[in-house]
Amino acid sequence: MAAVLSFRSSRLATLGRQATGAPPALWRPRQRQGRPSVAGGAGAAAAAGRRPLRVCAVAQPLGPAVTPHEVDALHAEVQLSVQERLRGYYQLLRGWNALPSMALVLLGAWTGAGKTLLALKFFTVWFMGLASGAVAMASCAINDYFDWKIDAMNDSTKPIPSGRIAPDRALLAACLLYIGLLALACLVPNTGVRLIVAVSSAATVLYTPFFKKQTLVKNCVVATTIAAAPLAGALAAGAAGPGLHAVLAPSAFLWLGIMHREIMMDIQDRRGDGAAGVQTLPVVLGPRGALAFCLALLAACSALAVSAALQGSGLAWAWAGRPALEAPLRCAALGCVAWVLSCNVASTLGVLRSRFGREEVTRAINVAMSSVSVGTVLLALLV
Numbered sequence: 001m002a003a004v005l006s007f008r009s010s011r012l013a014t015l016g017r018q019a020t021g022a023p024p025a026l027w028r029p030r031q032r033q034g035r036p037s038v039a040g041g042a043g044a045a046a047a048a049g050r051r052p053l054r055v056c057a058v059a060q061p062l063g064p065a066v067t068p069h070e071v072d073a074l075h076a077e078v079q080l081s082v083q084e085r086l087r088g089y090y091q092l093l094r095g096w097n098a099l100p101s102m103a104l105v106l107l108g109a110w111t112g113a114g115k116t117l118l119a120l121k122f123f124t125v126w127f128m129g130l131a132s133g134a135v136a137m138a139s140c141a142i143n144d145y146f147d148w149k150i151d152a153m154n155d156s157t158k159p160i161p162s163g164r165i166a167p168d169r170a171l172l173a174a175c176l177l178y179i180g181l182l183a184l185a186c187l188v189p190n191t192g193v194r195l196i197v198a199v200s201s202a203a204t205v206l207y208t209p210f211f212k213k214q215t216l217v218k219n220c221v222v223a224t225t226i227a228a229a230p231l232a233g234a235l236a237a238g239a240a241g242p243g244l245h246a247v248l249a250p251s252a253f254l255w256l257g258i259m260h261r262e263i264m265m266d267i268q269d270r271r272g273d274g275a276a277g278v279q280t281l282p283v284v285l286g287p288r289g290a291l292a293f294c295l296a297l298l299a300a301c302s303a304l305a306v307s308a309a310l311q312g313s314g315l316a317w318a319w320a321g322r323p324a325l326e327a328p329l330r331c332a333a334l335g336c337v338a339w340v341l342s343c344n345v346a347s348t349l350g351v352l353r354s355r356f357g358r359e360e361v362t363r364a365i366n367v368a369m370s371s372v373s374v375g376t377v378l379l380a381l382l383v
Contacts (some may be wrong), residue, residue: 088164089173094140098133100373104254105129105228105233111380112234112243115314119237124190128236131181131197132229138177139204139225145170146208154272178205179188192235200225215279219262227255230376240307249312250379253304257372260297260344262369263290267351268361286358294348302341309333312382333382340378344371 105128106120113119128136145167148160159165178201186198203221212218234247266280267287274283280291310330347367356359
């Protein structure tokens with residue numbers, strides 16, 4: 001009995017230290033006041049024929065009591081931890097990509113419906129916009145789940161390698177987004193929209209375990225999924241024939257631009273991908289060969305944009321009453337196209353001059369995203 005009580009006393013003292021974080025020297029077990037000792041109390045009870053009293057040892061701090069100020073500081077620390085966890089989920093899902101993904105769908109609906117805001121009155125258009133954002137966030141989460149070991153070598157500040165989000169929680173977040181999205185898609189009457197949502201979801205789920213190790217296949221999957229957003233918006237708005245044809249040029253420009261950005265991201269991650277056996281273009285051709293491919297993609301973007309500026313009829317309403325304005329307006333459109341693409345080319349060449357420094361590659365990736373966004377909107381106006 002004495003051994004059991006001794007164990008309980010030491011165990012309670014240990015739990016008390018763990019609960020408050022006090023050092024071991026500040027804690028000791030003691031008996032509650034008014035209770036008999038182990039020897040006297042138990043012996044007297046046995047002699048009297050009564051049931052022995054139960055002796056409970058509790059941990060009591062010897063140091064000063066916790067002040068209200070320290071309690072407030074503890075609550076602030078717990079609140080900060082919750083905020084950090086939420087910020088980790090936001091970074092895991094790349095929440096900042098949701099609005100651009102939705103905007104691409106709305107842009108496609110506006111362009112496919114004859115450039116009228118009446119296209120935005122359809123519920124299907126808004127659902128497709130939300131679905132596009134949900135697919136973008138879920139794909140980022142599930143990609144980080146599969147790639148967290150590679151990310152530990154390439155960028156250990158990401159939510160999973162840094163320990164802010166556990167891998168199983170990242171997988172759960174992605175699954176919840178996919179399940180909710182597909183369940184809501186069943187309620188949409190448009191067959192084309194349902195098909196796009198299903199195919200996009202399947203492609204992003206299979207991206208890392210099956211497509212990523214195939215050279216250029218993974219880049220094409222990402223570019224196609226993103227470039228399909230304007231087409232999905234046009235279909236959701238009921239566009240057909242000329243309306244869908246008008247969306248092709250912006251979608252093609254978007255596809256080329258996303259391919260350029262994805263290969264730049266592969267250049268940034270080439271060391272971790274090479275160690276993991278992922279055969280990306282920079283791993284196969286080297287960073288210089290991959291950069292040359294990026295410049296070829298920018299040349300194709302330039303040709304497409306120049307063609308839209310010189311032959312597109314999107315601004316015909318501006319010179320309908322004054323034909324003399326056509327040439328100046330087309331020159332202005334051409335100048336805008338040249339400015340957008342020159343920023344992208346300059347940042348790409350800067351990567352070569354810096355000998356593929358990580359900071360310069362990151363800057364080129366950010367410039368590429370801005371350039372492709374502005375260029376897509378510009379082509380939607382010109383075609």
